[in-house]
Amino acid sequence: MIKKNGIKVVLLGLVFFMQSCGAYQGHNFSGADIGTAESFQVNFFQNYADQTPGSVIVPGLGRDFTLALQDMINDLTSLSLTGSNGDLLYEGEIVEYKVVPMTATSDQRTAQNRLTMSVNVRFYNTTKEDADFERRFSFFYDFDAAASLTSIQATAHEEIFERLTQDIFNASLGNW
Numbered sequence: 001m002i003k004k005n006g007i008k009v010v011l012l013g014l015v016f017f018m019q020s021c022g023a024y025q026g027h028n029f030s031g032a033d034i035g036t037a038e039s040f041q042v043n044f045f046q047n048y049a050d051q052t053p054g055s056v057i058v059p060g061l062g063r064d065f066t067l068a069l070q071d072m073i074n075d076l077t078s079l080s081l082t083g084s085n086g087d088l089l090y091e092g093e094i095v096e097y098k099v100v101p102m103t104a105t106s107d108q109r110t111a112q113n114r115l116t117m118s119v120n121v122r123f124y125n126t127t128k129e130d131a132d133f134e135r136r137f138s139f140f141y142d143f144d145a146a147a148s149l150t151s152i153q154a155t156a157h158e159e160i161f162e163r164l165t166q167d168i169f170n171a172s173l174g175n176w
Helices: 002-023 061-076 149-173
Strands: 039-042 088-104 110-125 133-144
Touching (some): 061 088, 088 133, 088 149, 110 149
Parallel strands (some): 039 088
């Protein structure tokens, strides 16, 4: 009898604990501090990389990056994605996308290249205005110089997008 009551007490305590965790929506398990925000909006990131010397325009890059940022925020928060009037607004542009040689062989040929992508981000939090910022985020992917850009692009974009979107997420909603 005591054992059954002990189990009931533990289960009841667990239920109350779980409910209390869900009662406050200001933080998520990702560590995001969403405050009282309920929605977010990610405007299309235009690709202006060709305005930076050495950079190139890649068709669809703006769309792909915009979707990656939307997915990251959607996956890590309980916020609803909206097309307008979001409590949190992300906007910006791709400002750099270029390949530069990184290392050379003994006979002065390029051994490794680096693809670098940079985005300028403006973040607005209508529920907490002192959280607003404008900042540039950049990341790179190193690859064998014998490989063509098109052959490594899918893998490179996956890695670069993952890092850029995580950095943007941490800067805007990270609470550490």
